[in-house]
Amino acid sequence: MTGLVLKLAPKERVLINGAVIENGDRRSRLAIMTPNAHILRLRDAIHPEEVNTPVRRVCYIAQLVLSGDADSSEARMQLLRGIEQLSQVLTDHDSRAHLTQATAAVLEDQHYQALKSLRALLPREERLLAAGSA
Secondary structure (H helix, E strand, C coil): CCCEEEEECCCCEEEECCEEEECCCCCEEEEECCCCCCEEEHHHCCCHHHCCCHHHHHHHHHHHHHHCCCCHHHHHHHHHHHHHHHHHHCCCHHHHHHHHHHHHHHHCCCHHHHHHHHHCCHHHHHHHHHHHHC
């Protein structure tokens, strides 16, 4: 089976191509077969007031594309510029791998994969910011 597979918890909501879909009372699994569908798990969504760090800002831009609130061609340069800025600070091997994956995903208009790669950097950013304020 090809495509994206979503595993949804009971009552979990997901945004697919601008439509909010809520799962029923049982866990379920959906196979998204349409390429380039815009998908965002609402439990993973970053709210505007939470956009307060560099990684969150770049994630939010990718999220806006997935929600249909930003055009992918207009967001591309912002995403690539943001990823480049992050790569100047997050220089460890693991972070570089996530940033490289995010860059490739943006260039292929795979914004879900870009967001997934960028979200993996959030715990690292949180640790760095906590260490810097200590």
